[in-house]
Amino acid sequence: MRRARTWLPGLLLVTPSIVAIGVFVYGMLGWNFQLAMTDKHDQVSEGQFVGLQNFIDIWDQPRWHLSVNHTIVFTVVFVLGALLLGWLLAFLMEKGIKGEGTFRAIYLFPMAISFVATGIVWRWLMNSGTGERAVGLNRLFDWLGLPQWQWFRDQDWGMAAMALPAIWQMSGYVMALFLAGFRGVPEELREAARVDGCTEWGVYRHVVLPMLRPVTLSALIILGHISLKVFDLIVAVSGKQIITDVPAVFMWVAVFDSNDPAKGATIASYIVVSVAIFVIPYLIWSVRAERRTVRPESGSLRGQRGPSERDHEQERRS
Amino acid sequence: MRRWLTAVSITMVSVLGLAACGGGGGGQATQSPAAGGGGKQQVEVFSWWTGPGEADGLAEMRKIFEQQNPNYTFFDAAVAGGSGDKAKALLQSKLQASQPPDTFQGHAGAELQGYIKAGNLEDLTFLYDELKLKDVFPAQLVEQISVEGKIYSVPVNIHRSNVLWFNPSVLKEAGVAAAPKTIDEFVAALEKVKAKGKIPLSIGSEWTVTHLLESVLLGSLGTDAYNALFKPGANWNSPEVTKALESFAKIMSYAGDPQDDWQPAAKQVADGQAAFNVMGDWAYGYFHNPPEGGLGKKSKTDFDWAPAPGTEGTYLWLSDSFTLPKGAKNREGAIAWLKVAASKEGQDAFNPKKGSIPARKDADQALYTDYLADALKDWSSDKLAGSIQHGVAVNQPWLAAINEQVGLFIGSKDVKALQQGLADAATANAQ
Structure with missing residues (x-):
């Protein structure tokens, strides 16, 4: 009874969440995968089990290749762009400029806007009109004497342009992550390096950057999974046009226009799997990292692990 | 004991909250129709x-x-x-x-x-x-x-899909005497406008290109052959369709930069930046109505209309x-x-x-x-043909497949792939 009193209240508290997540996340995921493995290609048929047939067939469709390519271009430009810009902003901020709080708030604000609102504004900014029809960025470029662009309507680089609003929106968040990372580097370490004759650049290269690796990895995962399932931004900017097609938009068209639930579920499954490829290793890694930081304390309680071993392990981690 | 009570009550509240969420869908139903009470x-x-x-x-x-x-x-x-x-x-x-x-x-x-x-x-x-x-x-x-x-x-x-909107002064400037009546005349007119440096044909987002395609198909094939495309066993691989799609590709090569939607594309014609636009007759309201709802342009002087080339005598309806x-x-x-x-x-x-x-x-x-x-x-008086883009001739999955092929064509400019894609779409979806 005494024991139950220690764990039962906690269990009761989390039960509703466990049930809700079990039904609405994992239950629905399972249902989706089950649907993806049937031939329910219209609303009325029952759907026979066909195994992985849908997953193979979709690679015959030119549109699927296009949307996968688009996602790759979008992901590369968006993730790299947001990481670099976020890092740069954090780097400048970390140097202790005046009014840092204000700047931090300004750069973080875009995070508070939904992708839909961002998309609608950027659709106007990235209007492809040129010359006397130019508006938005093209008008600005025209005025500055810079070349004008087709932006997201460009057949080859449209998706790279599409990543610009996403970079604008997320780089402030990445900045906040990196800033916390920078602040987490003890001043003593930097001073020690300087005393050893390290240049300022060297301090960053050899001391600060290696210690930012976990932060970079977190940022990479967060940006990567946003990028792989991007939908609202694309729809807000260009609707369901092929020129900016991505798997999530393709999925929407498959379900609501083509009335093909099995195909929609197949695309949804691919999106889940691609995100899982990013997220699961990260989860494993972070669980392990947590164990490593927890274990030494319990270990020292049992007197099994000495301090030297702990140092060794920390070195390996960094 | 107090901790227990707290835990139990929080649990209860969460479960009730969940139940309330589940009931949300039903709540809408009670709020909308049948407001009972013996009244209205x-x-x-x-x-x-x-x-x-x-x-x-x-x-x-x-x-x-x-x-x-x-x-x-x-x-x-x-x-x-x-x-x-x-x-x-x-x-x-x-x-x-x-x-x-x-x-x-x-x-x-x-x-x-x-x-x-x-x-x-x-x-x-x-x-x-x-x-x-x-x-x-x-x-x-x-x-x-x-x-x-x-x-x-x-x-x-009833709306009409096969309407060619044009700007009379741009046509005059380019030396085009009247609205083109056939597809060949149309291509010649587009060429003349191009030589003057104006946009020959304005287009909007991808659906407006499918809209253009249906008018070109009708204009090139004729009413009966067009209507036959949507009957069971229709042959989308015929040389007639190939010819129609080649004309379509030719016409598309004169298209300006795609605009956001049909309105900006129509506006290019009204503003004298472009010569032609193929759009349904809802564009008339946009051209003609006073500003806010429309552009407040004068019909016959600022803008004019004709049946899309080759489609006179047929009402491509929706x-x-x-x-x-x-x-x-x-x-x-x-x-x-x-x-x-x-x-x-x-x-x-x-x-x-x-x-x-x-x-x-x-x-x-x-x-x-x-x-x-x-x-x-x-x-x-006209013969009737059903629109593709606006849901008369093809069902939704078929239309989605056609839009997909047109979207891919805009990128690839590959007539052969377009025809094959359209033929596949017809086999998969014709009823």
């Missing part, structure tokens, strides 16, 4: 008419409905978005949850097939018999919206219609609405505002002026 009953009318003109037309019909049916109140469940993209997605989820609106808007014709196959719609033949609608609608229209002898919707209006979903909460109310939508009075109130012509043959001609007078005249 609601009729939930689902449409995508929220823009200028169309919303005004709906309001006119609503007035008539409420006058004739004092027992019912009209519940406007309109969802914004041109061509009903967003409305259709919402409708789909309502139907799947067996919570249909009392009546919903849909393009008359093959677009409704998905709903019919899924058993969502009631056969309206009884209403056609009761109101003798088969006598007042053109016979070819009734034939083209019938599915296995049954009719599932009441068309309220129509908005209302349906009777199975399981409608207020079936009687919905039928009362359909009767207004089918009536001469209802159609003559709606159409002049919407900028379309009535589906009925007995409309009051005096109400329709300028472009609409032309349209009304052609409607009574």
